[in-house]
Amino acid sequence: IPPPPLYYSPFPTGQQNPAAMKNQSWSFPSNFFWGVASAAYQVEGAVKAEGRGPSVWDVFTHRVTDFIVGNATGDIADNQYYLYKQDIARIAALGVPYYSFSISWSRVFPFGRGEVNEQALLHYDDLINTCLEYNVQPIVTLYHWDLPLYLQNLYGGWLDESYTDIVNDYVEYARVVFSRYGNKVQHWFTFNEPIVFCGEYPYPENYFKATSVPVKQQPYVCGHNFLLAHGQAYRLAKSMGINGTVSFKNNGAYRIPLTNSSADALATQRAWDFNEGWFANPVFINGDYPQYLKEYVSDFLPEFTAEQKAMINGSADIFAEDAYTAQFYFAPSNTIEACVANTSDPLYPGCFNTTYTYSDQDGGWNIGPAADPAAPWLHKTSDWLPAFLHYIQDTWKPREGVAITEFGFGEPFEELKTIRADILSDPIRSSYYHDYLEGVLIALSEGVNVVGTIAWSIFDNLEWAEGYSVKFGMQYVNFTTQERFYKASFFEYVNMFKTYQQGS
Numbered sequence: 001i002p003p004p005p006l007y008y009s010p011f012p013t014g015q016q017n018p019a020a021m022k023n024q025s026w027s028f029p030s031n032f033f034w035g036v037a038s039a040a041y042q043v044e045g046a047v048k049a050e051g052r053g054p055s056v057w058d059v060f061t062h063r064v065t066d067f068i069v070g071n072a073t074g075d076i077a078d079n080q081y082y083l084y085k086q087d088i089a090r091i092a093a094l095g096v097p098y099y100s101f102s103i104s105w106s107r108v109f110p111f112g113r114g115e116v117n118e119q120a121l122l123h124y125d126d127l128i129n130t131c132l133e134y135n136v137q138p139i140v141t142l143y144h145w146d147l148p149l150y151l152q153n154l155y156g157g158w159l160d161e162s163y164t165d166i167v168n169d170y171v172e173y174a175r176v177v178f179s180r181y182g183n184k185v186q187h188w189f190t191f192n193e194p195i196v197f198c199g200e201y202p203y204p205e206n207y208f209k210a211t212s213v214p215v216k217q218q219p220y221v222c223g224h225n226f227l228l229a230h231g232q233a234y235r236l237a238k239s240m241g242i243n244g245t246v247s248f249k250n251n252g253a254y255r256i257p258l259t260n261s262s263a264d265a266l267a268t269q270r271a272w273d274f275n276e277g278w279f280a281n282p283v284f285i286n287g288d289y290p291q292y293l294k295e296y297v298s299d300f301l302p303e304f305t306a307e308q309k310a311m312i313n314g315s316a317d318i319f320a321e322d323a324y325t326a327q328f329y330f331a332p333s334n335t336i337e338a339c340v341a342n343t344s345d346p347l348y349p350g351c352f353n354t355t356y357t358y359s360d361q362d363g364g365w366n367i368g369p370a371a372d373p374a375a376p377w378l379h380k381t382s383d384w385l386p387a388f389l390h391y392i393q394d395t396w397k398p399r400e401g402v403a404i405t406e407f408g409f410g411e412p413f414e415e416l417k418t419i420r421a422d423i424l425s426d427p428i429r430s431s432y433y434h435d436y437l438e439g440v441l442i443a444l445s446e447g448v449n450v451v452g453t454i455a456w457s458i459f460d461n462l463e464w465a466e467g468y469s470v471k472f473g474m475q476y477v478n479f480t481t482q483e484r485f486y487k488a489s490f491f492e493y494v495n496m497f498k499t500y501q502q503g504s
């Protein structure tokens with residue numbers, strides 16, 4: 001276990017006393033949950049260990065050519081399947097109270113359905129119990145994109161047009177996990193970022209069973225299955241009386257009209273509908289898809305029965321948003337009528353255009369919009385984040401508040417300097433976390449019910465199609481030796497809570 005943390009500041013004078021910098025009118029409530037995150041395929045490794053079955057990501061990484069930067073795989077990744085005890089000890093040593101991770105479905109059910117693999121459950125028993133022994137509360141996501149390969153080939157996975165097989169298999173998996181850990185987990189997430197696994201990753205025909213669903217329709221079939229599976233899992237959890245909140249992780253960006261024209265306002269509203277609203281309106285408003293989805297892609301949208309609407313409506317306790325950044329929106333130059341027909345991208349049907357403005361000092365990753373001629377007031381994350389949190393609360397009115405379940409800073413060419421034996425400096429990520437949490441504090445002071453923040457990520461890991469080329473970690477990992485090193489941003493993150501959380 002490493003030594004107790006010191007305070008490291010990204011700010012010019014170097015180490016500072018956080019108390020001296022404290023804004024007295026800000027605070028995190030005492031029950032605010034905060035921690036760090038990972039996901040099974042990105043960190044576990046051990047892909048053939050103890051009866052794990054393959055997932056679609058084993059195919060993406062091993063079979064699909066030119067898809068993953070550097071032909072990287074998750075075969076070993078951070079080897080967390082074996083190193084979890086030290087990993088939990090390292091976060092506990094910094095006083096991190098929550099660890100958010102996902103469970104691998106194809107470990108628990110190597111074929112996605114059928115026999116449960118008890119060895120996998122013994123592993124997760126120990127992972128969860130180790131967290132609890134260290135006083136780190138586990139937060140569990142059931143599905144972070146690693147679909148058991150067998151189900152992809154059996155009925156097309158999330159493209160299952162019966163809308164029953166995939167839903168039933170998922171809900172059965174959820175039942176096994178809920179009944180094993182229901183009383184040990186304070187926050188459950190059924191799914192991570194449906195828009196990503198439904199829209200962003202292709203299922204190349206050569207590698208999976210061919211599907212009869214046309215490409216343009218695929219995201220909407222997948223999204224429909226997601227909503228049914230999520231809703232049923234939520235109802236199941238409640239009927240089992242499990243402890244803890246149950247929600248799904250939605251994702252996106254704060255969407256800002258580029259100008260104050262009504263065309264840009266409309267384009268921005270369409271973007272909300274095609275992104276967060278696609279899933280949030282059914283779950284938080286009325287059990288049904290938002291207006292612009294119905295208007296523009298009605299041909300692709302399956303319908304819910306009245307019973308299904310009632311089941312989906314209200315099926316989340318908190319609104320969980322993975323919120324990294326903001327985007328400007330402007331009206332497309334083509335006519336709105338043509339926007340669906342004109343595009344080959346099924347997910348973003350040309351009904352709005354987007355632009356990011358980056359602060360480019362870091363080599364490309366956006367750390368929040370830099371000043372844009374259209375919005376000269378916007379310089380950093382804390383300028384837009386409170387508005388985003390207000391927007392979520394006002395639009396979707398979650399019963400138990402809003403949580404930011406991922407935020408973080410990805411660095412493509414990360415150069416780290418040693419500042420102490422075990423600590424490396426990453427000043428841009430440090431100021432990202434500092435500034436972002438100031439945005440959360442401002443929102444709290446303005447009355448938004450923000451209930452938690454989870455930083456992505458516990459350490460560098462397999463960044464999906466980017467392989468190991470983009471680093472999001474608050475710890476650096478030497479992938480040859482599997483040694484971990486804290487980055488200074490981790491201390492910045494922790495110290496914001498030491499400074500501002502009531503009772504800390």
Ligand code: LGS
Nearest residue numbers: 039192193322324325366406456463472
């Ligand atoms: O590792 C993933 C992280 C990294 O950044 C994680 O598995 C996902 O759940 C999540 O999508 N993650 C993520 N999202 C950032 C999206 C930022 C959008 C801005 C893109 C600008 C070019």
